[in-house]
Amino acid sequence: MFSGEAVAHTNFANIIHDIALLNSLGVKLVLVHGARPQIEERTMLRGVDSQFEDDIRITDSQTLECVKDATGSLRAHIEALLTMGLANSPMHGSQIRVCSGNFVVAKPIGILAGVDYQHTGTVRRIDGEGVEKQLADGSIVLLSPIGYSPTGEVFNLSHQDVATEIAMTLNADKLIVFSEQDGLLNSDGHLIQNCEVSAIQQLSEQCDDKQTAQLLKTIISSIENGVNRCHCVSYTDDGALLQELFTRDGAGTLISHNHYEQLRPASIEDVGGILELIEPLEAAGTLVKRSRELLENEIDQFTVIDRDGMILACAALYSHAGIQSGEIACVATHPDYRGEDRGERLLAALELQAKKFKLNNVFVLTTQTAHWFQELGYLEVSRDQLPEQKQTPYNLQRNSKVFIKQL
Structure with a gap:
């Protein structure tokens, strides 16, 4: 799971190379991307007022067009990077299949506390069988923060919500979340290398940053619903993903149900x-x-x-x-x-x-x-x-x- 800020960072191409390497090793991968800054950029260009309630975007019809524009553009950008292969390596010219589709079925948030969220929705269910078929075929599955209803509507979703639901549906071994920091930090600003989910719950109660709080909520929900381990790594540090997965001490934070x-x-x-x-x-x-x-x-x-x-x-x-x-x-x-x-x-x-x-x-x-x-x-x-x-x-x-x- 990576945010729109991660996609925009100069190190993102290196992350994609590491993801391509993992795929070549037979690791089954689902990528979920965010798009908040890209959506915000398009609303400004079109002169559309952004509206938020409790840090949730209210998506009217004009904003929805910006959402579809931003997510479609980002998906094409990520697919293009994955198609490049790894230059100057044995993987140069290798073909990586990327699959996107209507795997996320959504429903509207509706009206909460008198606020109509319009085209902002939540995940109703994930087509886990469809995703599993693509993974079994060796494809990387790429999911955007949008979902579709049985009535043909499109909804703007939280990428954290999508990542949590897909991890739970697939009974994933790991959920890896990218953060601007090296990982999760304690109250003194030092990296937490590994901890139990109970420590993350305490951290969440003390957190006053909305983005970090949402990331912590995603980790907690995933582990409490059967995901064995969550990793939080930096999207600014080249090689952090591989170091986290293939060295004993890692590069970020490992969160498990029981102490690592x-x-x-x-x-x-x-x-x-x-x-x-x-x-x-x-x-x-x-x-x-x-x-x-x-x-x-x-x-x-x-x-x-x-x-x-x-x-x-x-x-x-x-x-x-x-x-x-x-x-x-x-x-x-x-x-x-x-x-x-x-x-x-x-x-x-x-x-x-x-x-x-x-x-x-x-x-x-x-x-x-x-x-x-x-x-x-x-x-x-x-x-x-x-x-x-x-x-x-x-x-x-x-x-x-x-x-x-x-x-």
């Missing part, structure tokens, strides 16, 4: 990922060396954070029989993902787990992260305060400091 990163108990399938994570720390002397066999035997003690199958962080909780104390060990975070509270999340999860086991306290042995544990409420104690079972195998050579936290 999962904090969960480790399983035997995670042994390789944990070993890969902790081996550099073992080599540096930060962690005690663990063999694969030992890790396999103790895997039930571990909790991990994974992102699309990659273990980003891990930690283990060992409870000692006969005493109400537990040991937190092997706390590790991938160097590329430090500084974003993953360690804190793991520690909090293990402390909660220890409380469920009715442990009175947890302790850690560390050589290099003493201050971090202190910041999280752990107090340094002498070695003789360790549980008796732990004092005997205490590694004198490592000279680890002992920290304890009462639960």
Whole structure:
């Protein structure tokens, strides 16, 4: 889904090239474009007064002609760009089929609060079967923000409404929305890389920009109606679309129903990922060396954070029989993902787990992260305060400091 502003941007041709590449890889694509600035341009040229109510255009007969003119012109422009192929690449001269049609059945908004919206409408239904046939044939389906009624009328629609309805009808794997920003930004203006839909709902409640609010509404509605993931990427940044889809961290914001990163108990399938994570720390002397066999035997003690199958962080909780104390060990975070509270999340999860086991306290042995544990409420104690079972195998050579936290 991209707005009329995105189509007018100088980077749009690059986005089309990326879309053509995705199509060549067998990705089934439906494109939905907006046209607000283009419609506005035509109303000004024709001397037609633009009327809005709650940021919704009131489409009279004269405005409708501007709508049809703008959307038809934009559709031809996008089709022409897709026909170009990719110059200076193996795709140069390749043929890409683009299909448009009367897939969107619309109905009038009607009269709301005494305001007659005339030829402004909403989506009644999508011809999903017709769209699926075109996708199965390898075509890119291009939808404009207009719809048709069974009585032969044409209605001006919101492109966000069209995108939401088509994503829901097709049970799409992803809805990708283009924004002027790098993605969705938090209250401090920093990019949100990934989040759950609940965070977007909170963001929507605080948003005072109408365009951003509509974009957030589209994302929320899509995910709540079965779309697995939504992505928000920049239409000003060349390559943002491909980077978002084909790199682990992406370029914009990924929104999912559940957190993209999962904090969960480790399983035997995670042994390789944990070993890969902790081996550099073992080599540096930060962690005690663990063999694969030992890790396999103790895997039930571990909790991990994974992102699309990659273990980003891990930690283990060992409870000692006969005493109400537990040991937190092997706390590790991938160097590329430090500084974003993953360690804190793991520690909090293990402390909660220890409380469920009715442990009175947890302790850690560390050589290099003493201050971090202190910041999280752990107090340094002498070695003789360790549980008796732990004092005997205490590694004198490592000279680890002992920290304890009462639960």
